[in-house]
Amino acid sequence: MLKINDLHASVDDKEILRGINLTVNAGEVHAIMGPNGSGKSTLASVIAGKEEFEVTKGSVELDGEDLEDDAPEERAHKGIFLSFQYPVEIPGVSVTNFMKTAINESRKARGLEDMPANEMLKLIREKSELLEIDRKFLSRSLNEGFSGGEKKRNEIFQMAMLEPKLAILDETDSGLDIDALRIVANGVNKLKSKDNAVIVITHYQRLLEHIVPDFVHVLHNGKIVKSGGKELAHELEEKGYDWLKQEQAV
């Protein structure tokens, strides 16, 4: 589904991604771990098409198509979803209105009419129940005054509404308490199928106990320095990243 080939990306002439190779197939869950500043969020942003970052070499392919010329919204229409590490506030725009706009824009791109109101209501009801979100919450301004945990849960609610092909969750676990973490993870698991894929970016083993990865990759200094199965996450939890850094240096 997703194929990243020797991807290099920089911002202001500073190289952040230095040759990433990653293949994610439908039905898989990949975890990306790594110390702060290693380039995890940058990788997520580059996949999503953020123009601030310049791809200097390599490519990102979705279903065999190079995404190079696709604007962020076009990538979204193709099924890429990013749960942001730091979701932004949009004052005065309710969660419902935002979702309504997002869904209808994607439908428009596919040549479909706006989703009928009753269908939209049904979808909102179903997905807010899945994530145990109070309906009142949906009338609030997007992310404005939300707690860290509320923001993250709202990201996953949006993911549930949009049903993406490839979801990238960037530190979705940070800010969530244990109960919220379980609800969110449960939501992600319920949405998983053989046709979609998830990339989970995290520091902690904690989330990966709930969303069990098929593969774990360690990013360091803009490169994937180690890949393995879910046991690699345990190893990292125990030993930290230093041993890998040393391994790298050698």
Next chain:
Amino acid sequence: MAYTEEELKKELETKEYEYGFYTDLKSDTLPKGLNEDIVVAISKKKNEPQWMTDWRIDAFRAWQEMEEPEWANVHYEKPDFQAISYYSAPKKADPNKTLNDVDPELLEMYRKLGISVDEQKKLQNVAVDIVVDSVSVATTFQKTLAEKGIIFMPISEAIQKHPDLVKKYMGTIVPKKDNFYAALNSAVFTDGSFCYIPKGVRCPMELSTYFRINEGGTGQFERTLVVADKGSYVSYLEGCTAPSRDENQLHAAVVELIALDDAEIKYSTVQNWYPGNKEGKGGVYNFVTKRGLCENNAKISWTQVETGSAVTWKYPSCILKGDNSIGEFYSIAVTNNYQQADTGTKMVHLGKNTRSTIISKGISAGKSQNSYRGLVQINSRAENARNFSQCDSLLMGNECGAHTFPYIEVKNKTAQIEHEATTSKIGEDQIFYCNQRGIETEKAIALIVNGFSKEVLNKLPMEFAVEAQKLLEISLEGSVG
């Protein structure tokens, strides 16, 4: 606000406007230029009584002595008042014109606003082949109003049919000599609306000038007078979201509102006159004087969405004369390209326990300049007066300007005044966030702007609000690279 399914449904539907009336003036055009003879000629053409003619002459003489104001934060070439024709017959449908002759860009805009083909034809003086519903609708509408004793008609007609009411109130709130443009309007006003709501009557529908402006093109020197008698209520809609390409460069309207004891007037405006092209050529100069008077326990709310005109100069104001009276001003002013707007309000507190609220949202894009200018004045006898003002500015890009000029004059120690101001910029992160959810940049900006303006949009009658939202979107098109 709890978000119910009903509300969501409402959000998803659009409605037509409420109805207005037509004026059918048959006349030719007067020669260009302005002198006392022209003023008399205008009055004659309209078959006005002598007192009205005298009133106009008095205003004209005062105007001649006045100077064009310069204090507003706008820069433009002063109009040549002798190069304007002050009376022209409404344009008639040209039998040879079809929609194919109309600027496709304008038609595209109409389409986006969801304006029907018939309405498009009317706007462009293309003959309408089907009898438009609104004629019959307007008739039924007039009947309902008549049953309640509500008077709603062109001011020219009111001068003939209700001279006592017009004489009693016209010029009492905005005196003929109030300011340069008000004096000019008083001398040469061609038409406008008159509305009277009798004691204790709640006007059952929104009153609107929508159709009339489209038809008559009388927008240039409009004069509106709304009188809400004791304990009555009226909601009045002015303007039209459809972009008008009036060739008249200068617009100088006067609006007077009178809310007698316990009455309430809600006055909503959507102004979308031609703003000029992307290079700042052309466009309407809009110099408006709007003022309302509140007697005891009365309330006046001004809500405005200003997206058009090259230069706007407009301060809908409230004189809170009566005790416990309330004045409100909710405004969205959008400027793009080379537009300039200097707009705001005056809240003059005279009575005890008077309250006023000011919410101003300025949105600037392109190379435009957007100023808020407001005065809150608490007079010495106004015990326990309260004001809350909030002025928010939203900037797009680095070449536009937002300015706030809040003036506060307090002569009574019991006054409570709160002023808040914010300036923000649409951030790249906000746009990327929307893009990532499949929302393209222009739509994202519209969404952010609508969110920013929500408190004011919420004050508009539902059907107007939907249109106003679309209008904001269209006004800001092309404002990002």
